[in-house]
Amino acid sequence: MNPSEIEKVLKGLPEYRLKQAKNAIYLNLISDWDSATDLPKETRERLKKDLPLTLNVKTVKSKDKKTIKARIRFNDIEVETVLMSYEERKTVCVSTQAGCAFGCLFCATGKMGLLRNLTASEIVAQVLHFGRKVDRVSNIVFMGMGEPFMNYDQSIRAAEIINEEMNIGARNISFSTVGIPEKIKKFANEKQFNLAISLHCANQRKR
Numbered sequence: 001m002n003p004s005e006i007e008k009v010l011k012g013l014p015e016y017r018l019k020q021a022k023n024a025i026y027l028n029l030i031s032d033w034d035s036a037t038d039l040p041k042e043t044r045e046r047l048k049k050d051l052p053l054t055l056n057v058k059t060v061k062s063k064d065k066k067t068i069k070a071r072i073r074f075n076d077i078e079v080e081t082v083l084m085s086y087e088e089r090k091t092v093c094v095s096t097q098a099g100c101a102f103g104c105l106f107c108a109t110g111k112m113g114l115l116r117n118l119t120a121s122e123i124v125a126q127v128l129h130f131g132r133k134v135d136r137v138s139n140i141v142f143m144g145m146g147e148p149f150m151n152y153d154q155s156i157r158a159a160e161i162i163n164e165e166m167n168i169g170a171r172n173i174s175f176s177t178v179g180i181p182e183k184i185k186k187f188a189n190e191k192q193f194n195l196a197i198s199l200h201c202a203n204q205r206k207r
């Protein structure tokens with residue numbers, strides 16, 4: 001799910017083959033390489049073996065059907081991702097870590113402690129999962145399990161892939177943080193993604 005992994009697998013083939021494979025994953029949102037019929041059979045077989053597209057997903061729908069939660073298993077861990085549908089807007093809320101080290105008292109993820117950081121591929125896979133189900137994902141929020149700024153590089157890389165390969169505007173991609181000053185400063189030099197700061201304290205002076 002990461003362009004650099006696709007490049008490795010297709011090394012030695014003409015550049016346009018890489019573009020075809022990327023379009024198949026990120027724009028045509030295929031879930032099986034056999035659907036990428038513009039690629040030669042031999043290339044598809046190689047991709048099937050080295051870059052399988054199948055995701056191991058359990059889905060839960062909300063009563064009003066506006067929210068769909070999915071639990072995706074990546075080898076050793078399981079993370080949650082959510083699709084929220086409001087009229088034209090289809091927003092995917094992605095997780096950046098399995099568990100979280102911050103332990104905010106109201107949060108179920110915080111009670112788990114940190115299991116591990118997700119890779120950019122695992123973050124992008126959450127968007128691809130819902131992208132395969134709806135016409136078009138319009139917005140992304142990094143507000144699921146984990147603190148994205150504690151997995152900074154992989155979270156930013158995932159946002160870049162979503163922006164550059166899936167053509168979702170940087171202004172439609174938002175990061176939510178509990179407030180880590182040095183990472184907020186660094187974030188100011190990234191693409192024009194949005195930033196939300198989540199102020200948890202009820203005491204105004206502490207906020």
Ligand code: SF4
Binds near residue numbers: 101108144147178
């Ligand atoms: S930082 Fe976010 S994910 Fe982590 S414990 Fe607090 S609310 Fe939960």
